[in-house]
Amino acid sequence: MAVKDRLSGNEAVAIALRQIDPDVMGAFPITPSTEIPEYFSQYVADGLVHTEFVPVESEHSSMSVCIGAQAAGARAVTATSSCGLALMYELLYVAASCRLPITLACVNRALSGPININNDHSDSMGARDSGWIQIYAENNQEVYDNFLQAMPIGEHASVRLPVMICQDGFITSHAVENITLLEDDEVRRFVGQYCPEQYLLKADNPLAVGPYDISAYYMEHKKQQAEAMKNAKQVILDVANRFEALTGRKYGFFEEYQMEDAQVAILLIGSSAGTAKVTADHLRSQGEKVGVIKLRVFRPFPMEELASALSHCKVVAVLDKCEGFSASGGPLFAETRSALYDLDNRPQLINYVYGLGGRDIHVGHFEEIYHHLFKIVSTGQLGERYIHLGQREA
Amino acid sequence: MIRKASEINETSPWQELTPGGEIYEGGTSLLVNTGDWRTETPLVNAEKCKLCMLCILYCPDSSIRVQGSQELKLDLLHCKGCGICAEVCPFGAITLGREER
Amino acid sequence: MNYNFKQEVQKPERFVGGHRLCAGCGAGIAVRAVLRALNPEDKAVITNATSCLEVSSFLYPYTAWQDSFIHSAFENAAATCSGVEAAYNVLKRRNQVQETYKFITFGGDGGTYDIGFQSLSGAMERGHDMVYVCYDNEAYMNTGIQRSSATPRFANTTTAPRGQVSYGKQQNKKDMTEILAAHNIPYAAQTTFIGNFQDIHEKARKAIYTEGPCFLNVLAPCPRGWDYPTAELAELCKLAVDTCVWPMYEVENGTWRLTCEPKRKLPVTAFLEKQGRFSHMFRKGNEWMLEDAQNYVDEKWQKLLSHCV
Numbered sequence: 131m132a133v134k135d136r137l138s139g140n141e142a143v144a145i146a147l148r149q150i151d152p153d154v155m156g157a158f159p160i161t162p163s164t165e166i167p168e169y170f171s172q173y174v175a176d177g178l179v180h181t182e183f184v185p186v187e188s189e190h191s192s193m194s195v196c197i198g199a200q201a202a203g204a205r206a207v208t209a210t211s212s213c214g215l216a217l218m219y220e221l222l223y224v225a226a227s228c229r230l231p232i233t234l235a236c237v238n239r240a241l242s243g244p245i246n247i248n249n250d251h252s253d254s255m256g257a258r259d260s261g262w263i264q265i266y267a268e269n270n271q272e273v274y275d276n277f278l279q280a281m282p283i284g285e286h287a288s289v290r291l292p293v294m295i296c297q298d299g300f301i302t303s304h305a306v307e308n309i310t311l312l313e314d315d316e317v318r319r320f321v322g323q324y325c326p327e328q329y330l331l332k333a334d335n336p337l338a339v340g341p342y343d344i345s346a347y348y349m350e351h352k353k354q355q356a357e358a359m360k361n362a363k364q365v366i367l368d369v370a371n372r373f374e375a376l377t378g379r380k381y382g383f384f385e386e387y388q389m390e391d392a393q394v395a396i397l398l399i400g401s402s403a404g405t406a407k408v409t410a411d412h413l414r415s416q417g418e419k420v421g422v423i424k425l426r427v428f429r430p431f432p433m434e435e436l437a438s439a440l441s442h443c444k445v446v447a448v449l450d451k452c453e454g455f456s457a458s459g460g461p462l463f464a465e466t467r468s469a470l471y472d473l474d475n476r477p478q479l480i481n482y483v484y485g486l487g488g489r490d491i492h493v494g495h496f497e498e499i500y501h502h503l504f505k506i507v508s509t510g511q512l513g514e515r516y517i518h519l520g521q522r523e524a
Numbered sequence: 525m526i527r528k529a530s531e532i533n534e535t536s537p538w539q540e541l542t543p544g545g546e547i548y549e550g551g552t553s554l555l556v557n558t559g560d561w562r563t564e565t566p567l568v569n570a571e572k573c574k575l576c577m578l579c580i581l582y583c584p585d586s587s588i589r590v591q592g593s594q595e596l597k598l599d600l601l602h603c604k605g606c607g608i609c610a611e612v613c614p615f616g617a618i619t620l621g622r623e624e625r
Numbered sequence: 626m627n628y629n630f631k632q633e634v635q636k637p638e639r640f641v642g643g644h645r646l647c648a649g650c651g652a653g654i655a656v657r658a659v660l661r662a663l664n665p666e667d668k669a670v671i672t673n674a675t676s677c678l679e680v681s682s683f684l685y686p687y688t689a690w691q692d693s694f695i696h697s698a699f700e701n702a703a704a705t706c707s708g709v710e711a712a713y714n715v716l717k718r719r720n721q722v723q724e725t726y727k728f729i730t731f732g733g734d735g736g737t738y739d740i741g742f743q744s745l746s747g748a749m750e751r752g753h754d755m756v757y758v759c760y761d762n763e764a765y766m767n768t769g770i771q772r773s774s775a776t777p778r779f780a781n782t783t784t785a786p787r788g789q790v791s792y793g794k795q796q797n798k799k800d801m802t803e804i805l806a807a808h809n810i811p812y813a814a815q816t817t818f819i820g821n822f823q824d825i826h827e828k829a830r831k832a833i834y835t836e837g838p839c840f841l842n843v844l845a846p847c848p849r850g851w852d853y854p855t856a857e858l859a860e861l862c863k864l865a866v867d868t869c870v871w872p873m874y875e876v877e878n879g880t881w882r883l884t885c886e887p888k889r890k891l892p893v894t895a896f897l898e899k900q901g902r903f904s905h906m907f908r909k910g911n912e913w914m915l916e917d918a919q920n921y922v923d924e925k926w927q928k929l930l931s932h933c934v
Contacts, residue, residue, distance in 0.1 A: 153715045154708060180718060182711035187747030191704035194744065197697045198708025202670065204716060206708065224697045229544035290543060328526075328548055330670045330693040331713060331722045338547040340696035341685035350538035351545055358543075529686035542686070550691035553643030553682070561648060580634040581822045582859055584653030585642040590635060602642025606649030606848075607856030620856075 132377070133311040139267075139302035142274040142309055143209065143235045143295070144169035149317035150281070151179045152233075153204030153324070156192030158185070158214065161247045162299040163237035166209035189214035193221040193232075200230040201339045203329030205281065207232065211299060212239035215253045219260070225292045226261025227355060228339055231284030232292040234262070235277065238400070238451075239299040240487040248488020249299040251399060255452040255461050261355055263293040263362055264429040268385075268403045270307045273297040275379055276426075278312070281321050282369045288361040298401040300488070312377065320376060359430045366427055383432035385424045386439055388414055392421030394503035395440060395477075397466060398449035399425045402484070402491050409496035420500050425462070433469040440470065443477040445503045449519075451485045459483075459516045478512055484519035495519055530555060554602070558585065562605035565623035568596050572617035579609035579618060630821045633661050637691070639669070644689035645681040649855025651818070651845030651862075652678045655760040656731060658822055659841065660692075662829035668692065669727045670709050674702035674736030677767040678760065700740040703748035703757055706730040710753045727833050728755040734775035735765045737842075738801050749808045749838045756832040756839045759801065762847035770850040774799040777870075778921065779914050780902045782850075787905045792914060797921060805840040806876040812837075814875035816884075817844035817862040824873055824885050831877070844871045852901025864896040869926040874933065881932040890926075893919050 137145065143166050147155070157167035167185070174183045182204075184195045189210050196206035210218065215236060225232050236254050240246040254264060263284060267273040276295045284293040297303055312320070328337050343351060363383075370381040385403070388410050389395060396406050403424035413420045423439060425432075440446055448467075450460025458464075463481035470476045482499060485491050499519070506512055527542050529552035542548070573596060580588045580596075585604055591597035610618040639660040646653045656678065663669055669692040673679040679696045682689040697705045706728050716722040732741055737759035745757055764782050765771040772785040777798045781787045785794040806813040812835045814828040825843065832839035844865055848855040865871035866885060870893060873885035894915055897903040906914040 153719075154711045156708065180715060182715045184707055184711050184751065186704060186707070186751075187743060190701060191707070191744045191747055194697060194701035194704035195708035195711065198672065198695060198705040198710075199712040200708075201695050202709040202712035202716070203721070204712035206712075220698055221701065227544060228697070229546075328546060330695060330709060331716060331724075331726060332693075333668075333722075333724050335548050336550045336691065336693040338550075338683055338688040338690060338694040339544065340694075341545040341547070341683045341688070342680040343545055343685050346534035347541060347545065347685050350536070350541045351543075353538040354541065354543055357538075529688075532686040545685045547683075547686050547688050550688065551638075551641040553684075553687040553689040554641050556643035556645075556687050558643055558645065577631050577634050578821060581630065581658070582654060582818065584646060584648075584650050584657075585644070586638045586640060586653070586657060587642050599642055604648035606858075607854075608649055608858050611856045612859045 131313055133313065135309050135311055136306050137270060137309045138304050138306050139270040139273045139297045140165035140237065140304065141169060142270045143277055145311060146274050146277040146317070147207060148173045148179055149312070149314045150321050152181055152207045154182045154184060154195065154199035154206045156184050156186055156195035156206065156208040158189045158192045158210070160189065160211045160214040162239055162303045163209045163211040163235065166235055189217040190221065193218040193225065196232045197221060197225050197228065197230055200232050201228060201330050203326055203331050205324040207234070209235035209237065211237045212241055212253045215257060216241060219257065222257050222260040222262060224340070227351065229290040229358070230292060231281065231290055233280045233284065234292065234294045236294045236296045237299045237303045238296055246487040249301050250486045250488070251452040254294060254296050257294070258429060258461060261291065261359070262429060263291055264296060265293065265427055266296045266399045266425065267302060268401055268424055270302050271309050273302055274309060274311065275373065275377070275381065278317060278320060279369045279373055281324070283362060283365050285324055286365045289358050289365050291358050291362060301401040316376065320373070363430050363432065381426065383427045383435050384439070385426065387422040387424065389421035389423060389439060391419050393419040393444050393507060394500060395421040395423060395443045395446045396449060396496065396499060397423045397425065397440070397446055397462070399428065399462060400451060402449070402451070405491060405493060406496050409493045409500065412493070413500055418500070431465050436466065437469045437473055440477055441473050441475065445478045445480070445506045447480050447482055447499050447503055449482045449484055453483055453486060478506060480512065480515040480517065482517050482519045489520065491519065557601055558604055559601045562603060562623065564605045564607065564620040565600065566598060566603065566605065566607070566609055566618050566620055568598065569617045569619070570595055572615045574615055576614065578612050578614065582608045582612045584608070628823045628826060630823070630826070633826060636661055636665055639663065639691045641689050641691065643687060645684060646677060647849060649848045649858055650677070651762060651847060651858060652760045654818055655758070655843040655845045658818070658825045659729065659758055659829040662826055662833055663727060667727055668724050669729055670695065672702050672706035672709065672728070672730040674732035674741055675699035676733040676736055678731055678733065680767065699736055701744045702730045702732045702736060702741055704744040706755050707748045707751065707753045710755050729833065730755060730757045732757070732759055733766065734759060734761040734763060735773045738775045738799050739773050746808065749805065749810050749840065753838055754836055756841060758841045758843060760843050760845040762845050762850055764850050766847045766850045775801065779906055779918060781905065792905065792911070802840070802842045809879065810838045810840060811835050812839040812875065812877050815842040815844070815871065816873055817865060817871055818859060819862060819866055819873070819885060828875060850902065853899055857899065861896070861899055864891065864899065867891045868893045868896040869922055870896050872926065872929050874929060880934055883933050893922050
């Protein structure tokens with residue numbers, strides 16, 4: 131039975147964690163994810179979970195604790211943001227290459243420097259090639275729902291990869307919204323037990339994890355990881371189907387909003403999608419054929435599916451809440467351009483970098499972007515395609 | 525499927541390597557011949573050896589054992605010929621020499 | 626404790642041959658000595674910091690370890706072990722694991738004194754039931770003999786080389802055992818390979834079977850880094866102890882105790898002269914280096930004696 135509540139995104143994750151009752155949590159505070167271990171440690175203090183809560187001395191160690199625990203046969207979780215994720219960087223690769231399905235709640239925040247505590251996606255985007263599955267949310271309901279799907283995806287025998295459940299710092303992590311929760315026993319049934327075939331504490335045989343790999347083996351192990359990431363696509367859809375059957379809430383690689391006959395579209399990730407949708411509704415009411423695609427799954431990147439969804443558009447704006455410093459656009463832009471390459475008739479593509487360090491983006495900005503797209507349609511002139519939204523110019 | 529280290533080699537296709545480089549058994553390095561690193565080989569003089577077993581403690585390669593309870597057995601597949609055993613032997617029972625191969 | 630090393634050496638080996646440590650490496654001896662202190666019926670999970678030991682002992686698909694083993698990175702062995710131990714506690718509570726496990730971490734001095742210091746300090750402070758064993762060979766040997774904070778003053782290393790205007794490493798060795806003792810953990814000790822290994826065996830047993838976080842610092846000579854003939858390892862260890870360069874002591878619940886006092890304290894030159902890394906100290910005009918080294922050892926020794934009961 132569904133439970134109605136009002137929660138922030140951090141509370142939603144903490145409640146999901148309480149319902150899952152993971153074996154081990156490595157915890158180190160960093161704004162804006164700090165509330166997750168705070169709430170959770172209270173559950174531990176009140177005896178509501180059986181988790182070993184390990185309050186370490188750094189994020190580097192919290193990921194290390196997760197690696198040790200998951201390899202030992204336990205379900206391990208952690209939460210972090212920004213520089214915390216950056217400090218874990220080395221171990222993100224280790225977790226993925228050891229094929230340990232750890233779950234990480236990433237509350238997205240700008241990376242230093244300069245130091246800034248507000249939202250953008252530079253932290254998780256910096257880890258995009260680390261071998262983690264990355265799933266992003268628009269609102270606290272999606273954060274909660276994604277978190278419940280993380281373990282069935284990552285722990286699947288054909289996947290065995292760690293999963294990062296991302297939400298926008300403060301915007302969803304701290305803002306309180308209405309939310310529908312599952313009952314505890316429904317969550318436990320849905321998420322299931324963690325039953326690895328091999329683990330360090332297995333009585334029957336020892337397990338050795340983390341070898342030195344010479345070049346005769348390293349590449350084969352990377353190939354295995356690459357295949358696992360490919361396998362994750364189907365598993366993500368299967369788990370979403372199972373989740374829909376339970377809750378009625380539908381999830382896929384991305385959400386298409388007013389896309390069916392859209393001439394122009396905006397592709398973006400995270401909480402700003404809500405503002406984009408409101409803008410699209412408004413323009414639709416004026417007869418403009420505009421649409422929005424909100425990407426949910428960034429790793430594995432749904433290349434063919436995204437290309438197909440955008441194929442009928444004339445011009446698309448890809449919005450990156452992250453600077454890639456490639457001098458030619460952000461990471462989502464690069465991936466999307468690559469995805470469209472195989473289409474016979476490709477839409478034109480422009481890139482907006484927006485919202486860095488918590489810079490607000492509002493309906494007026496989205497109207498400006500749609501107008502820009504229509505101008506390209508009408509003039510046929512692409513012009514500057516790598517734009518920083520709302521920059522003050524001299 | 526549980527693949528043994530003995531079934532894995534540098535020609536194994538990626539599908540046949542263990543995920544993440546895991547190994548599901550102990551002591552598989554015994555399959556490796558490090559004995560061919562040796563330039564000098566220890567030789568035990570059974571008459572001098574009092575089976576005090578001090579050499580066993582000091583061997584970095586776990587290559588000296590007691591056979592039955594009567595004599596030392598050298599594992600020449602793994603002994604690298606460091607010579608520590610010869611130095612620590614109180615009875616001069618171990619000597620290092622050139623090996624005929 | 627009744628130590629019968631003839632019985633001990635006939636226990637099944639938990640660290641087998643075929644690993645790729647250099648001939649005569651002290652790390653292999655340290656590992657064997659520590660693991661021998663485990664009750665054969667007890668299981669163990671070994672954690673290893675990136676090190677000579679790690680890259681030599683688990684080179685895919687060949688592991689020298691008979692027990693479960695995990696390596697994840699250089700600077701996080703203690704944290705990784707914390708995770709394994711935490712998993713054990715909860716899985717045992719949940720009745721998913723029945724056997725008794727012990728948790729032993731091995732790191733070199735680089736992974737312990739330097740890059741792994743933070744995670745080690747954290748794990749000790751949190752009180753995990755684990756043993757952290759440092760095999761201290763006094764430099765970053767895995768990358769080719771670079772100086773670490775465990776390298777003694779005057780030693781020649783590849784990043785603190787002796788030269789026309791340099792005498793090798795300029796700083797004294799960090800006292801890691803004392804720092805660990807200051808964590809107020811139940812047991813911290815330092816040892817090396819002496820005689821019939823009673824000292825290292827008893828310390829390893831205490832460390833493994835004392836509840837809570839324990840630390841063992843094992844001086845483990847490196848023939849390449851110290852520049853001596855491989856066969857002379859035992860002699861070097863004995864000289865390190867007899868010169869008081871490496872005192873054998875333990876700190877048990879706050880009580881300091883010398884475990885192996887030299888019958889006759891030898892001059893440090895007896896230890897230094899055996900090793901190529903110190904050879905420049907014996908050149909004409911460098912007598913002050915020997916004097917400084919002796920004075921330093923004497924001061925440290927007096928300080929240690931004042932701690933000990």
